[in-house]
Amino acid sequence: DQDIAARGKGNKEGLSDDQILSLLQSMIKQRRESIKLYEQGGRMELAQREAEEIGVIEEFLPEQMSHDEMAIVITRIIGEVGAESLKDMGKAMGALKEQYAGQMDFAKASAMVKERLG
Structure with a gap:
């Protein structure tokens, strides 16, 4: 959505690679926070779904440092x-x-x- 919005504002390139990486990392962070809350609430199926989404998002990120x-x-x-x-x-x-x-x-x-x- 942010990329489309940037293009709509006259930025033909859309978001930069750094902006996209930052966005993906924010998405992962949000899901990790959701996992903690779901686990505290005993909603393990929702926590599992969030963990699976993290796995999908991570496929778009460069390899992380050890x-x-x-x-x-x-x-x-x-x-x-x-x-x-x-x-x-x-x-x-x-x-x-x-x-x-x-x-x-x-x-x-x-x-x-x-x-x-x-």
Whole structure:
């Protein structure tokens, strides 16, 4: 829908690849949150349906980095941006999102950055 709306506003190209990746990641995040709520409510069939949808959406994303690959990248980015404490977390996350859009789970990356800077 967003791509169609962008084209309707005169943008013949529609959404950029980064915007599409961000949209897909948001869709996955929403479904993960729904899974938690469904599981808490005992609605396992709905949780399963959401998990299946995540699987379909993930097919459109580039391969995600492993935990070890993320750790290496995070260490490098923290050094590059000069992050030293939690108040520098925004700089580190901004650099990660700019350089690695669609390649990692940013919720996990955020927890790893917080652990390193905390």
